[in-house]
Amino acid sequence: MKRVVLLGYGTVGTGVMELVERNGEYLRDRYQQEFDVSGILVRDLDKHRKKDGNHVLTASFEDILAQEPDIAIEVMGGVQPAYAYVKTLLERGVSVVTANKDLMAEHGFELLQTARLHNAVLYFEASVGSGIPVIKPFSQSLKGNRIQSITGIVNGTTNFILSKMYDEKLGYRDSLKLAQEAGFAESDPSSDVKGYDAARKLAILSSIAFEKAISWQHMGCEGVENIEPRDMDNARDIHCKIKLFAIALRRGEHVHCSVRPVLVDRNSFLGQIDGENNAIEIVGDAVGKVMFTGAGAGSLPTASAVYGDLLDVLSGHVGDICALNDDLDYELIPYYNAQAQWLVRVDAGDIQGLMDTILHHFNGHSLELHRLDSKEQVFFVVETEDERELLRKLAPLQANPYVQGLRHFLIYR
Numbered sequence: 001m002k003r004v005v006l007l008g009y010g011t012v013g014t015g016v017m018e019l020v021e022r023n024g025e026y027l028r029d030r031y032q033q034e035f036d037v038s039g040i041l042v043r044d045l046d047k048h049r050k051k052d053g054n055h056v057l058t059a060s061f062e063d064i065l066a067q068e069p070d071i072a073i074e075v076m077g078g079v080q081p082a083y084a085y086v087k088t089l090l091e092r093g094v095s096v097v098t099a100n101k102d103l104m105a106e107h108g109f110e111l112l113q114t115a116r117l118h119n120a121v122l123y124f125e126a127s128v129g130s131g132i133p134v135i136k137p138f139s140q141s142l143k144g145n146r147i148q149s150i151t152g153i154v155n156g157t158t159n160f161i162l163s164k165m166y167d168e169k170l171g172y173r174d175s176l177k178l179a180q181e182a183g184f185a186e187s188d189p190s191s192d193v194k195g196y197d198a199a200r201k202l203a204i205l206s207s208i209a210f211e212k213a214i215s216w217q218h219m220g221c222e223g224v225e226n227i228e229p230r231d232m233d234n235a236r237d238i239h240c241k242i243k244l245f246a247i248a249l250r251r252g253e254h255v256h257c258s259v260r261p262v263l264v265d266r267n268s269f270l271g272q273i274d275g276e277n278n279a280i281e282i283v284g285d286a287v288g289k290v291m292f293t294g295a296g297a298g299s300l301p302t303a304s305a306v307y308g309d310l311l312d313v314l315s316g317h318v319g320d321i322c323a324l325n326d327d328l329d330y331e332l333i334p335y336y337n338a339q340a341q342w343l344v345r346v347d348a349g350d351i352q353g354l355m356d357t358i359l360h361h362f363n364g365h366s367l368e369l370h371r372l373d374s375k376e377q378v379f380f381v382v383e384t385e386d387e388r389e390l391l392r393k394l395a396p397l398q399a400n401p402y403v404q405g406l407r408h409f410l411i412y413r
């Protein structure tokens with residue numbers, strides 16, 4: 001009988017215990033693995049007195065260690081003390097399953113190395129996309145590919161907000177309030193709306209894809225706070241929606257990683273991922289495009305991934321999730337490094353006075369001008385080699401005395 005401990009008994013921890021109750025017997029029979037949840041770590045014991053498993057509750061990590069567990073499930077969240085606890089457990093040879101993207105984005109590689117050194121494993125399927133299987137398909141089934149790109153809607157909160165802004169023509173503040181009332185956004189939503197949560201998930205995925213530790217702090221990261229209703233109108237005019245994308249793109253030895261609002265064809269696969277759902281599109285050189293989608297959060301969806309990892313560890317079906325290759329030397333570049341269309345919005349006191357400049361600088365770039373009826377803004381769609389070329393062409397516009405604001409969005413087709 002293996003001893004399993006649970007660090008955290010909140011939304012996900014409760015889902016894990018519910019799944020143990022619901023499917024445990026069947027899975028135990030099928031996998032011939034007996035386990036017992038021998039300790040549950042929480043902060044506030046009183047909060048959990050009436051729950052299942054209350055006889056093994058503790059607020060002391062020392063008690064957890066004293067159980068001499070075989071496997072620990074870390075669903076506490078945050079970087080500390082989760083990092084210290086997971087590191088201590090791995091150093092003792094205890095395998096760990098975690099749903100914690102903050103922990104994996106900050107210390108994932110170090111912890112994976114610690115695990116390897118001590119003959120333990122560290123699995124983290126639930127850390128990106130909750131119950132959507134993406135880490136293991138990525139690192140195992142798609143191993144035969146060189147990954148060319150990852151494009152994902154990986155934050156349910158911002159997807160919910162953007163869907164409300166698009167479908168119900170609400171402003172950003174009202175949509176955020178609805179997300180908070182529906183329980184999809186926290187009272188401090190900064191990490192979601194500023195794009196940091198998506199960047200951390202992209203750091204995990206791109207590090208696996210490109211076999212190199214990629215830090216989320218080194219990525220371009222723009223959230224949804226500055227999206228205006230008129231951006232939604234402009235998107236609508238060209239049959240697109242706006243989504244917050246996490247993008248990783250490899251071209252030769254150059255890798256671009258960013259989180260940014262992107263216009264996407266409303267009838268495309270990613271254009272139809274609405275509300276709190278998540279989706280991840282991966283392009284491999286052999287497999288082509290593959291897509292993963294489903295609920296990006298929630299007690300049972302997340303528990304589904306955690307339990308899957310637990311069963312893999314229990315039954316010894318473990319493989320290296322992440323192979324690091326120190327010989328690889330990618331350059332992380334800040335601009336989107338592929339041919340693309342862009343929507344550029346220009347705010348100006350005198351739009352007509354700007355027309356010649358726009359036409360001159362984008363001559364030969366399949367320029368489409370829109371909203372010429374408006375006195376304050378014009379937007380145009382233009383195609384360039386990459387984002388660097390776009391920025392070069394926009395520089396004189398930026399310097400033009402008529403221009404009061406200028407913003408560009410990638411259009412993903």
Ligand SMILES: NC(=O)c1ccc[n+]([C@@H]2O[C@H](COP(=O)([O-])OP(=O)(O)OC[C@H]3O[C@@H](n4cnc5c(N)ncnc54)[C@H](OP(=O)(O)O)[C@@H]3O)[C@@H](O)[C@H]2O)c1
Nearest residue numbers: 008009010011012042043044075076077099100297298302
């Ligand atoms: N919720 C989701 O849908 C979802 C989806 C994917 C991934 N995740 C990830 O899963 C993890 C858990 O999320 P959650 O939503 O379940 O969080 P949660 O509801 O806030 O639960 C956290 C649990 O950890 C315990 N805890 C926190 N800090 C502790 C400490 N210092 N010492 C002891 N216990 C501590 C809390 O104890 P008390 O109850 O006593 O306060 C609580 O039981 C996070 O990393 C999150 O990013 C969550």
